[in-house]
Amino acid sequence: MEFTLSKQHQLQQQLYRSFAQAEIKPLARDMDEAEEYSPQLLQKMQQAGFFGIPYSTVYGGAGADNLSYVLCMEEVSKVDGSTGITISVHTSLCCHCLNEFGSEEQKQKHLRPLVNGSKFGCFSLTEPGAGSDVAAGQTTAVLDGDDYVLNGSKVFTTNSGFADVFVAFAVTDREKGARGMSAFIVEKGMPGLSVSANIPRMGIRAASNCVVTYDGVRVPKENLLSREGDGFKIAMKALDAGRIGIAAQAVGLAQGALDEAVKYVKERKQFGKPISAFQNTQFKIAEMQTQVDAARLLTYRAAAAKDAGQPYGSHAAMAKLFASDVACQVTRGAVQLFGGYGYAREYPVERMMRDAKITEIYEGTSEVMKMVIAGAMKVK
Amino acid sequence: MKIAVCIKQVPDTTEVRLDPKTNTLIRDGVPSIINPDDKAALEAALRIKDGAGASVTAICMGPPQADVALREALAMGCDNAILLSAREFGGSDTYATATILAAALKKGDYDLIIAGRQAIDGDTAQVGPQVAERLGIPQISYAEEIRAEADGVVVKRQYEDCYHLIEAKFPCLVTVLAEAVQPRHMTVRGTVEAYAADIPVLGFEDLKDGLNPDWIGLKGSPTNVVKSFAKQLKGQGIRLAGLSEDEAVNTIVQKLDELCII
Ligand SMILES: Cc1cc2nc3c(=O)[nH]c(=O)nc-3n(C[C@H](O)[C@H](O)[C@H](O)COP(=O)(O)OP(=O)(O)OC[C@H]3O[C@@H](n4cnc5c(N)ncnc54)[C@H](O)[C@@H]3O)c2cc1C
Numbered sequence: 001m002e003f004t005l006s007k008q009h010q011l012q013q014q015l016y017r018s019f020a021q022a023e024i025k026p027l028a029r030d031m032d033e034a035e036e037y038s039p040q041l042l043q044k045m046q047q048a049g050f051f052g053i054p055y056s057t058v059y060g061g062a063g064a065d066n067l068s069y070v071l072c073m074e075e076v077s078k079v080d081g082s083t084g085i086t087i088s089v090h091t092s093l094c095c096h097c098l099n100e101f102g103s104e105e106q107k108q109k110h111l112r113p114l115v116n117g118s119k120f121g122c123f124s125l126t127e128p129g130a131g132s133d134v135a136a137g138q139t140t141a142v143l144d145g146d147d148y149v150l151n152g153s154k155v156f157t158t159n160s161g162f163a164d165v166f167v168a169f170a171v172t173d174r175e176k177g178a179r180g181m182s183a184f185i186v187e188k189g190m191p192g193l194s195v196s197a198n199i200p201r202m203g204i205r206a207a208s209n210c211v212v213t214y215d216g217v218r219v220p221k222e223n224l225l226s227r228e229g230d231g232f233k234i235a236m237k238a239l240d241a242g243r244i245g246i247a248a249q250a251v252g253l254a255q256g257a258l259d260e261a262v263k264y265v266k267e268r269k270q271f272g273k274p275i276s277a278f279q280n281t282q283f284k285i286a287e288m289q290t291q292v293d294a295a296r297l298l299t300y301r302a303a304a305a306k307d308a309g310q311p312y313g314s315h316a317a318m319a320k321l322f323a324s325d326v327a328c329q330v331t332r333g334a335v336q337l338f339g340g341y342g343y344a345r346e347y348p349v350e351r352m353m354r355d356a357k358i359t360e361i362y363e364g365t366s367e368v369m370k371m372v373i374a375g376a377m378k379v380k
Numbered sequence: 381m382k383i384a385v386c387i388k389q390v391p392d393t394t395e396v397r398l399d400p401k402t403n404t405l406i407r408d409g410v411p412s413i414i415n416p417d418d419k420a421a422l423e424a425a426l427r428i429k430d431g432a433g434a435s436v437t438a439i440c441m442g443p444p445q446a447d448v449a450l451r452e453a454l455a456m457g458c459d460n461a462i463l464l465s466a467r468e469f470g471g472s473d474t475y476a477t478a479t480i481l482a483a484a485l486k487k488g489d490y491d492l493i494i495a496g497r498q499a500i501d502g503d504t505a506q507v508g509p510q511v512a513e514r515l516g517i518p519q520i521s522y523a524e525e526i527r528a529e530a531d532g533v534v535v536k537r538q539y540e541d542c543y544h545l546i547e548a549k550f551p552c553l554v555t556v557l558a559e560a561v562q563p564r565h566m567t568v569r570g571t572v573e574a575y576a577a578d579i580p581v582l583g584f585e586d587l588k589d590g591l592n593p594d595w596i597g598l599k600g601s602p603t604n605v606v607k608s609f610a611k612q613l614k615g616q617g618i619r620l621a622g623l624s625e626d627e628a629v630n631t632i633v634q635k636l637d638e639l640c641i642i
């Protein structure tokens with residue numbers, strides 16, 4: 001068993017870290033306040049190859065692996081949770097669907113620009129009436145000549161404000177329940193596709209997150225992913241992969257807040273000494289770092305399993321379940337160590353605490369993670 | 381156009397600690413980085429590659445661990461990398477380092493050689509100019525900008541109170557300042573390709589045709605370190621303003637007198 005990163009992974013970590021510190025950190029607070037992501041930063045990340053990390057160079061990706069992708073998610077989320085989800089939804093939800101289930105033509109046409117850094121993708125699954133219960137989706141797709149006609153409305157679609165490619169899920173055969181769902185590649189500019197303004201949120205406020213309406217959108221038959229009826233399976237597979245990224249985002253948020261706290265407690269003086277001299281502070285910091293390391297190891301295990309071609313769904317669910325809880329606890333603990341200044345928006349820890357909460361909710365709530373883990377253990 | 385960039389791997393600290401007994405650098409526990417001026421040198425070379433087109437080779441003399449610095453250079457966009465590493469090279473001072481670098485550079489037939497102004501650990505700013513002397517080619521130091529032309533370069537050289545624009549024909553050597561250019565980030569694909577690449581390691585045997593064994597390594601190093609210390613910042617100086625010429629002359633003379641300089 002090997003617990004050190006390879007030289008190549010270390011170099012990648014150095015890239016992600018120096019990029020995050022130099023390019024993202026200075027913008028994070030302003031982007032959160034403005035509730036808007038910087039288009040220039042998006043472009044810089046595309047140029048550095050952050051939007052196609054675990055995809056083959058055959059399609060223009062970076063040709064790195066899932067562990068490298070996790071290292072990226074961790075480093076960017078240390079300074080900004082919004083950046084984490086922006087990269088993650090594009091990479092491990094949208095691109096994953098195309099990479100695993102797309103035909104060769106679909107990959108050449110749609111995956112290539114997404115992973116080579118010229119286009120952005122999103123994943124449009126959740127509906128107002130269908131969150132944890134994915135199969136309750138009401139959006140429909142009806143074949144009419146050479147096109148499917150999509151009707152319905154999706155909520156909370158991350159990246160939809162600037163996405164070029166929407167992987168959208170719709171019911172093609174109501175009778176068949178979950179097996180009656182299909183996945184489609186919907187392209188920006190198709191008539192009937194509309195995206196709302198940003199949904200006001202508690203955290204990851206710089207990320208784009210909107211209601212997407214499909215009003216008689218005609219999607220050519222060749223944009224059906226895999227076969228009719230495969231939609232539910234595609235969504236579940238994508239979410240399995242996506243959860244590794246969310247776990248890494250949670251690890252990054254926790255470590256980022258902890259790093260800030262470690263710096264702060266050495267500087268802040270009360271009762272004539274730095275607050276780091278109080279044993280309570282030392283014990284809190286020790287507990288927090290231990291929690292973060294445990295979360296990180298679960299996350300790396302899930303990524304390594306995926307890279308090794310082993311089953312990883314349950315590993316990913318455990319990593320996300322644990323890391324998201326750690327992120328919430330550790331960011332809250334960091335705010336506490338900062339005292340009143342932690343609550344003030346001048347310091348980044350309050351933003352990290354707000355950002356951390358969503359990791360327990362999206363890409364499957366913590367409750368859903370437990371259903372996945374127990375299911376894999378055949379406890380039913 | 382063929383460009384070579386000399387990069388040195390240095391400890392990541394501007395406050396280099398010295399062993400008081402041996403006067404050598406304490407490197408234990410300090411992470412290694414590409415010398416900042418040399419990163420700027422890489423950026424300068426890659427900008428020429430982006431513009432006029434060029435193949436860029438990064439060259440480093442150092443222990444086997446210096447491989448990491450060369451991989452980073454590849455991940456930034458260099459086409460090739462060469463490591464100069466051998467027992468015989470150990471203990472080289474600037475003179476010996478330049479001798480070894482020059483021997484390797486001679487084999488490559490480069491149009492342009494770019495080095496950093498100075499290394500943050502050794503701090504001598506000698507190696508670049510010494511390499512140029514060894515190769516018998518023109519050199520321009522303290523460059524802020526390098527513009528490549530068909531048969532040479534035009535360099536904006538920093539000077540105390542002004543810039544010089546200097547032209548030189550190929551082959552030539554330029555040393556570059558870190559503060560002038562923001563080096564680019566690596567790319568993810570670059571890191572993957574960097575580790576797929578072969579980095580040739582040239583040792584004494586590979587270079588010995590162009591190398592006098594008496595000029596390299598510890599025994600070939602004329603430098604004798606008497607004392608090492610952290611250098612002091614030069615003072616701000618005093619600016620005299622609003623004085624007539626006569627008043628200024630008198631004030632300066634008086635000051636020089638006070639300091640017992642005259
Ligand atoms: C910021 C943000 C970004 C998002 N991005 C995307 C995106 O890009 N694409 C996309 O498709 N969706 C996205 N979502 C949607 C997200 O995945 C859902 O919100 C999430 O899956 C939960 O669904 P819900 O909100 O409908 O909650 P519900 O499913 O209504 O859950 C409410 C509560 O009930 C619990 N619960 C539900 N069922 C059970 C059960 N069987 N047993 C026990 N407890 C249960 C849940 O755990 C939760 O605590 C995003 C959401 C947010 C807030």
Ligand SMILES: Cc1cc2nc3c(=O)[nH]c(=O)nc-3n(C[C@H](O)[C@H](O)[C@H](O)COP(=O)(O)OP(=O)(O)OC[C@H]3O[C@@H](n4cnc5c(N)ncnc54)[C@H](O)[C@@H]3O)c2cc1C
Pocket residue numbers: 386387388389403404415417418421439440441442470471472473474475477478481494495496497498499500501502503504505506507508605608
């Ligand atoms: C006081 C002192 C004591 C030293 N003692 C020892 C010792 O005991 N043993 C020992 O091994 N070394 C020793 N050195 C180190 C050695 O002399 C220098 O590191 C080396 O010759 C480079 O000189 P520099 O660091 O001053 O580089 P500079 O001349 O400041 O560097 C200028 C540029 O030259 C290029 N360059 C320099 N070195 C290399 C390299 N290795 N590969 C590629 N390009 C390079 C880079 O582009 C760099 O930016 C000592 C140095 C000093 C100042």
